[in-house]
Amino acid sequence: MKSIHKYLSTAAFLGMMLLTISCNDQLHEIAENLTATNATDYTKTEDMINPLLGAYGEFQNRGWEDYPLISVRGDDVNAGGLGDQQEFANSDRYNYANTDYWMFNSVWQNLYNDVLAANSAIEQIELYKEFAPNPALADQYMAEAKVLRAFLLLQLSRTWGRVYIPVTSDPTDLFEMKVSTKDEVMQFIADDMDAAAGQLPNLRPNQRDDIKGGVTRYTALAMKALANLELKNFQGVADATGAIIESGLFHLEDDYYNLFKIPGKLNDENLLELQYWDSGVAGGTSLSYLFAFFGPETWKPKVATAGGGWGFFEPSLKYVKFMLDRNEEKRLVTTVIFTPRGIAKIQEDPKYATLPSYVSVTTPSGDVFQDFAREMFLSGKHYLPSDQLTAGINDYGTNKNFICLRYAEILLMHAEARVQGASGSISADEAVNQVRDRADLGHLSGVTLDDVLDEKYAELATEWGVRYFDMLRYQRYDELSYDGRTFTADKTFLPYPQIQVDQLPGLTESN
Known part of the structure; x- marks a missing residue:
């Protein structure tokens, strides 16, 4: 986790966030050669990219606890059953009694730290802009920081509802601010992304040469669509997703399994991803998300030196049965890793006494998973096959990227908006069937809201709490009341x- 132990005081925050860096073509060098803002010469406009890279660096250096807390409450995911994170398991069961739980505070601070880092980048780039020979480039860089900020604010408000919308880098502003309602936060994001989109490159993120994988116009439009989805402004969703579809730039990766592995890094499907790396040399350096959170306590990897993990995040039995009922092979074996105990648990239900051969403790990559106390299943989208690790760099998942937004979600949001009455670029049937084609499923006609939500469940399970927020939007609380x-x-x-x-004070008033 990030080492922030108290509220974001000015001294502690400025000591870690006012960043510039020396290399502008590799996001994996974010932590090197940092200098303080008060030493910056803003007439050296060739350095104008540095504050932006600092914001990207903070954004990608996610605390391991952020994603699990955001994602664990849907009926697609369970917390691991035993261990030293009982309050995490309680959160999965909607028991939030312990407001002193360290993870609540850490995730809040991690996200706000990075919001303020994005604001700092915007402020610094504005200072460079006065001297810049190309002011439009400064506008682009500021727009990129705003997209990063939008993603963070979206997660904050989806998780806590009423939250702050800081627009400066001064953390003491929070003492004077009032919290905004969730609708106000989402409208702020939608409006901000509408303005930012026109200042960003008309490219896929992987087409950028300056910041490979950096945000583009289409990342901003995706964020606009997500915010409008929370507002139930379905025409706004259809317009934003329609622009992405009409660009013709994005494609569904045929190899769904490897989309979430090394071959999927900076894929044509991805609109935003956290980028990690290793040196490619045995025993060399690496920068990675702490994927051990998702890993097994015991297993028999094909490459015997591969490390394991903690076992705190598992796809739900409900989800597994849902996918078996649909005869889903490709997405099930990608999303769910089975253990002997998990398979036995499925077979306790006479309906599933005989399982298809693809339900196996051996993954398509040849790694074998064993029983351990905390979980019956493991998260396949957060698994890296042992034979994709760099030799001598053995930590679970190292060198794997972490996808935040992808084109499949864009298509399914477009379908959701269309069945809710919005006009759009393609029909709900066409959008859903593009996703089903990849899953080797037959086409649907006359797609309904139930069809769309089921397709999102199948396609986006274990990803950023999508299922939980979908169920909240339509008050399908019975789906969340399970097991x-x-x-x-x-x-x-x-x-x-x-x-x-x-x-x-603003939080006290809100409470």
């Missing part, structure tokens, strides 16, 4: 971390 859980509307948002409530 002994009972969901009610008052459980929609996490409680504010107590340490933040104790210090920020």
